[in-house]
Amino acid sequence: MEKLIDKYLKAESTLEEEKEYFDEESGKSKQDLWSSYVKKSRIEAPDNINDSVWETIHSVRKGKNRLIYGLVAVAASVALIVAFSINSAKQKNNNYEEKAALLTEALSMFQQNEQKEEQRNIIYEDELIIIYTSPN
Amino acid sequence: MNSNDFKNRVVSLSERIYPMVARMLGNKESAEDAVQEIMIKLWDNRRNLMNHPNIIGFVFLTARNYCLDILKKKYPGMESFDLHYGLVEKGINENEIEWKELNVIVGNILKELPEQQREIMILRDLDGLEYNEISEITKLNIEHIRVLLSRARKQVSIKLKKIYSYE
Numbered sequence: 001m002e003k004l005i006d007k008y009l010k011a012e013s014t015l016e017e018e019k020e021y022f023d024e025e026s027g028k029s030k031q032d033l034w035s036s037y038v039k040k041s042r043i044e045a046p047d048n049i050n051d052s053v054w055e056t057i058h059s060v061r062k063g064k065n066r067l068i069y070g071l072v073a074v075a076a077s078v079a080l081i082v083a084f085s086i087n088s089a090k091q092k093n094n095n096y097e098e099k100a101a102l103l104t105e106a107l108s109m110f111q112q113n114e115q116k117e118e119q120r121n122i123i124y125e126d127e128l129i130i131i132y133t134s135p136n
Numbered sequence: 137m138n139s140n141d142f143k144n145r146v147v148s149l150s151e152r153i154y155p156m157v158a159r160m161l162g163n164k165e166s167a168e169d170a171v172q173e174i175m176i177k178l179w180d181n182r183r184n185l186m187n188h189p190n191i192i193g194f195v196f197l198t199a200r201n202y203c204l205d206i207l208k209k210k211y212p213g214m215e216s217f218d219l220h221y222g223l224v225e226k227g228i229n230e231n232e233i234e235w236k237e238l239n240v241i242v243g244n245i246l247k248e249l250p251e252q253q254r255e256i257m258i259l260r261d262l263d264g265l266e267y268n269e270i271s272e273i274t275k276l277n278i279e280h281i282r283v284l285l286s287r288a289r290k291q292v293s294i295k296l297k298k299i300y301s302y303e
Contacts, residue, residue, distance in 0.1 A: 009280040009286060009289050009290055010286050011281075011283070011285040011286040011289065012224060012274075012282070014150060015264055018260075018261070019264075022261075024217060032296075033238060033241075033242075033296045033300060034261075034289075034292050034296055036238070037239075037242050038261050038262060038275070040235065042155060042262060043154070043155040043158045043159060043164070043167075043285075045150070045151035045152075045154035045155065046154070046168065048259065049150045049151050049154055049168065049171065050147055050148050050150045050151055052294065053145055053147050053150040053172050053175045054147045056172045056175060056176070057175060057179050060176055060179075061139075087231075092244070097144065101280070103148075114222055120145055130290075134243070136203075
């Protein structure tokens with residue numbers, strides 16, 4: 001025991017030897033109160049703390065993965081909605097172009113009619129009837 | 137570092153950091169939660185951890201800094217000795233007058249030690265750290281730590297003997 005105390009005081013002992021020194025009651029002087037203090041103050045970890053900590057990390061990881069999956073799903077839905085709305089906007093534009101083309105065509109027909117009207121050679125006209133000749 | 141490596145090399149240290157965390161926080165219930173928080177922090181930082189030359193030492197250092205952060209927030213302006221030693225919430229429940237008295241005397245003796253010696257002695261004797269782990273926390277080399285520890289142990293032993301030899 002004396003050898004161990006000497007090693008302890010010189011800081012040459014290992015942790016195992018020190019544990020033995022703190023736990024050992026006999027062979028020590030009554031005034032060696034530091035080791036009594038250490039023996040009583042040392043705190044032991046709960047038995048399965050390594051496992052319970054690992055379980056917690058595992059569940060945090062699962063939670064994070066779930067969050068990532070959720071975010072990916074939301075992002076995918078948003079992308080789909082955006083894609084649809086762009087597509088339908090394009091279709092609308094197409095419709096407008098088609099309508100514009102039709103209207104222009106219709107308008108051009110009126111212009112021809114007006115021209116035709118200008119070429120009329122009116123022979124007789126009253127409130128009920130117009131008699132005219134045209135070159136076509 | 138994959139999850140198995142992390143489990144074997146880092147999470148397995150939970151039981152070793154627990155005594156230090158419980159001592160510093162002065163509360164066994166919150167110590168278990170704190171150990172979990174520390175391990176989650178390390179898990180989030182596992183990429184950097186893999187390249188660290190002294191992983192075990194770094195785990196102890198992270199745990200110690202985590203406890204200091206908690207205590208500083210809870211008790212702003214508290215003396216660093218009380219924070220490091222864990223006197224804040226120690227709340228000795230023991231009824232024995234002798235034990236209470238010894239606690240006060242030991243606290244005073246430790247307080248009189250130079251800061252480095254005190255911290256090394258607490259980390260080694262109360263928390264059961266290896267020299268390379270203490271080295272990571274204190275940034276001192278192992279030989280220097282042994283010298284300081286030896287001085288501290290001798291001082292504490294002499295002072296305790298002196299106080300109790302008067303009785």
